[in-house]
Amino acid sequence: MDEKDVRLREAAEKLALTLAQGGMQKTTARVMTALLFSQDDTMTAADLCEVLQISSGAVSGAVKQLIPTGMIERVPAPGSRRDHYRFREHAWATLMGSQNVLLATMVDAAAEGIKSAGRDSTVGRRLDEMEDFYAFMQREMATLIGTWRKQYDARHPRA
Amino acid sequence: MDEKDVRLREAAEKLALTLAQGGMQKTTARVMTALLFSQDDTMTAADLCEVLQISSGAVSGAVKQLIPTGMIERVPAPGSRRDHYRFREHAWATLMGSQNVLLATMVDAAAEGIKSAGRDSTVGRRLDEMEDFYAFMQREMATLIGTWRKQYDARHPRA
DNA sequence: TCGAGTGTTCAGAGATCTGTAAACAGTCTG
DNA sequence: CAGACTGTTTACAGATCTCTGAACACTCGA
Numbered sequence: 001m002d003e004k005d006v007r008l009r010e011a012a013e014k015l016a017l018t019l020a021q022g023g024m025q026k027t028t029a030r031v032m033t034a035l036l037f038s039q040d041d042t043m044t045a046a047d048l049c050e051v052l053q054i055s056s057g058a059v060s061g062a063v064k065q066l067i068p069t070g071m072i073e074r075v076p077a078p079g080s081r082r083d084h085y086r087f088r089e090h091a092w093a094t095l096m097g098s099q100n101v102l103l104a105t106m107v108d109a110a111a112e113g114i115k116s117a118g119r120d121s122t123v124g125r126r127l128d129e130m131e132d133f134y135a136f137m138q139r140e141m142a143t144l145i146g147t148w149r150k151q152y153d154a155r156h157p158r159a
Numbered sequence: 160m161d162e163k164d165v166r167l168r169e170a171a172e173k174l175a176l177t178l179a180q181g182g183m184q185k186t187t188a189r190v191m192t193a194l195l196f197s198q199d200d201t202m203t204a205a206d207l208c209e210v211l212q213i214s215s216g217a218v219s220g221a222v223k224q225l226i227p228t229g230m231i232e233r234v235p236a237p238g239s240r241r242d243h244y245r246f247r248e249h250a251w252a253t254l255m256g257s258q259n260v261l262l263a264t265m266v267d268a269a270a271e272g273i274k275s276a277g278r279d280s281t282v283g284r285r286l287d288e289m290e291d292f293y294a295f296m297q298r299e300m301a302t303l304i305g306t307w308r309k310q311y312d313a314r315h316p317r318a
Numbered sequence: 319t320c321g322a323g324t325g326t327t328c329a330g331a332g333a334t335c336t337g338t339a340a341a342c343a344g345t346c347t348g
Numbered sequence: 349c350a351g352a353c354t355g356t357t358t359a360c361a362g363a364t365c366t367c368t369g370a371a372c373a374c375t376c377g378a
């Protein structure tokens with residue numbers, strides 16, 4: 001039984017490391033994956049401190065980053081006075097959806113350049129392609145995520 | 160005429176800053192956007208040094224990161240002995256396509272956890288959703304990029 | 319209102335990362 | 349082959365970032 005726990009923790013740390021190399025804060029990634037791979041539904045800040053061997057301040061900071069992104073949520077704890085945290089349902093879809101603003105930024109950056117240089121030049125054509133690509137992605141990604149959601153919900157009727 | 164240059168450079172730096180906050184190396188981002196917003200087709204390492212006010216070593220390092228990702232390419236320079244660099248055509252599509260391996264990593268991480276915990280548990284259901292989502296994305300992203308390419312190429316017949 | 323139990327904030331230590339400058343290597347020209 | 353011209357590598361310095369530990373703030377129950 002503990003055996004299972006160990007392997008899950010290993011998997012969690014491994015993924016955290018990958019995410020960290022991809023630009024995510026290391027501690028933030030560890031907190032996220034700890035919640036993701038936890039056998040329990042929720043974890044308290046104290047749990048996270050103990051499991052990850054980090055200070056409460058670090059947990060506080062990580063949580064502060066994670067909640068606005070929609071990856072985790074604070075769960076009102078009935079009996080306990082401690083805050084409980086939980087990995088959110090559909091968190092991944094939410095996360096990918098939030099990349100939408102990044103895509104919009106790319107479109108804007110391209111448009112900004114085109115405004116200065118026009119479309120009919122070396123740089124203009126380059127930026128035109130960029131604008132076209134990201135505008136396309138922005139449109140399509142939204143519908144793609146919607147498609148998945150519908151599909152998944154249909155396959156997993158709420159209890 | 161120089162006016163144009165200034166505004167393009169500003170746009171370049173602005174985008175670089177955004178990309179840097181998104182996890183990309185700061186200098187790497189600056190080199191990339193410098194090439195992206197350049198009015199010329201290619202730039203030499205020396206050009207980049209001067210424009211960005213960085214050492215040749217820094218340029219070398221940035222280029223070393225950028226080339227494998229497919230964002231820029233080294234162009235054989237006919238007359239000059241210097242290396243010329245160019246922002247690659249369809250670079251953005253290539254970049255997004257390369258996220259495929261990241262998506263695969265996510266699928267694997269989820270599968271790894273499921274192997275330890277099974278699908279029928281709190282963590283199992285959580286990981287099942289993750290696996291399903293990323294597997295879906297992996298499939299769809301590839302086709303999406305292909306669609307865009309076809310569409311764009313059709314609209315921009317090669318000269 | 320007081321006190322215990324938690325979460326948050328912040329200054330400072332420690333680690334990490336990144337760019338520079340200089341040495342080194344490679345390449346083309348004369 | 350010599351010599352100049354570039355690109356690459358690397359030790360080191362500087363800057364940045366992140367965690368910790370402790371003080372502080374907040375909340376709830378008695």
